[in-house]
Amino acid sequence: MAQPPLRPQDAVMLIPSLEPDDRLPAYVRRLLDKGFQHVVIVDDGSSAAYQPIFAELDAMDGVSVTHHELNRGKGCALKTGYAYIQAHFPAASGVITADADGQHTVEDCWHLAEVLTEGKRALYLGSRNFNLDHVPPKSRHGNKITSAVFRLLYGVYLPDTQTGLRAFRMADLPFMLDVPGERFEYEMQVLIACARAKLPMIPIEIETVYENENAGTHFHPIRDSYRIYKVILGNFFLYAGSSIICFLVDNGVANLLRFALLPLLGLRGDTAIQVSGYLARLVSSPLNFVLNRNFVFKFKQDTGKTALKYALLCIVTITVSNLGVSLLDHLHVFIGGFAFIPKILMDTLLYLVNYRIQNKWIFAKSAENQEG
Numbered sequence: 001m002a003q004p005p006l007r008p009q010d011a012v013m014l015i016p017s018l019e020p021d022d023r024l025p026a027y028v029r030r031l032l033d034k035g036f037q038h039v040v041i042v043d044d045g046s047s048a049a050y051q052p053i054f055a056e057l058d059a060m061d062g063v064s065v066t067h068h069e070l071n072r073g074k075g076c077a078l079k080t081g082y083a084y085i086q087a088h089f090p091a092a093s094g095v096i097t098a099d100a101d102g103q104h105t106v107e108d109c110w111h112l113a114e115v116l117t118e119g120k121r122a123l124y125l126g127s128r129n130f131n132l133d134h135v136p137p138k139s140r141h142g143n144k145i146t147s148a149v150f151r152l153l154y155g156v157y158l159p160d161t162q163t164g165l166r167a168f169r170m171a172d173l174p175f176m177l178d179v180p181g182e183r184f185e186y187e188m189q190v191l192i193a194c195a196r197a198k199l200p201m202i203p204i205e206i207e208t209v210y211e212n213e214n215a216g217t218h219f220h221p222i223r224d225s226y227r228i229y230k231v232i233l234g235n236f237f238l239y240a241g242s243s244i245i246c247f248l249v250d251n252g253v254a255n256l257l258r259f260a261l262l263p264l265l266g267l268r269g270d271t272a273i274q275v276s277g278y279l280a281r282l283v284s285s286p287l288n289f290v291l292n293r294n295f296v297f298k299f300k301q302d303t304g305k306t307a308l309k310y311a312l313l314c315i316v317t318i319t320v321s322n323l324g325v326s327l328l329d330h331l332h333v334f335i336g337g338f339a340f341i342p343k344i345l346m347d348t349l350l351y352l353v354n355y356r357i358q359n360k361w362i363f364a365k366s367a368e369n370q371e372g
Helices: 021-034 050-060 074-090 108-118 136-152 170-178 184-198 220-265 269-296 303-330 341-362
Strands: 010-015 039-042 061-069 094-095 123-127 164-170 201-205
Touching: 010 021, 010 074, 010 108, 021 050, 021 108, 039 050, 039 341, 050 061, 074 094, 074 170, 074 184, 094 108, 094 170, 108 123, 108 164, 108 201, 108 269, 136 184, 136 220, 136 341, 164 170, 170 184, 170 201, 184 201, 184 220, 184 341, 220 269, 220 341, 269 303, 303 341
Parallel strands: 010 039, 010 094, 039 061, 123 201
Antiparallel strands: 094 164, 123 164
């Protein structure tokens, strides 16, 4: 029996809220008037003074309100909402998240609901235009820097990494629930998880609203920015630590072989470079694989297939590294006591490239494997 076509009103709106003002009930009414049939509000530990607002919301037809006794953070509030939607609205077309301060227009929310009817596997991101004159400079520059760093490390360009207006299909709810994070950094964790799982992230242009420079936000510029960048750079720093350990092992073994042991066997020049490079990588690569798999990317899927892909990367990497070292050696760029520098230089240049490859191909987690 054919499934009925999806409709925009089949999407569930989810709004996490902490100590909202009286604009929230008016905003929710406009969502309902537009055609949304289900709006879920998560009270993230608001004080007693704000409970009349949530009571007003709870009294509206089509609105469900759930509460945290204590403030647990936006990430926890979103996950509470996801679990509620999963339990109460399993037939929904998808979930649309919006912020409680009203900066996401009803029209933009409805447009995302219309996009969800296409049924594509993707995370849709409401994307603001930070080049407009009314955008606060700290928001403009902060988002552009974050977008550039994200693109460098994860290979995906997103013009707005901070947006709270997002939409995804119901089938991806388990994946979103599995993403770590409790506060504002959770939304960045989602972007990283999607990049690694190759879940498409599609920016959808929306109206750029900044009322009183976002005075109603609970985002703490220093504390929450630290948490967000800790998430963005966290894996990279772990990868750096793993790479430094293996770099020292690899270069130590390679230089010992090339300059001390292999000459005793009559092997010098290009032959010594090639032999020492491959033998050193036989020592450092298994160590690097174990460290990256277990501590950097925390990868628990098919070990055999992953090991084969990693071995292929190692072969390509050491071949490129050896060719580069040989080229620099023939050009006599570094001579005498500096003959060890070419290998250090080549391995450093390959460092970022390998991180991207391992992140997006070797240790990429499948969103579909996390749906159950």
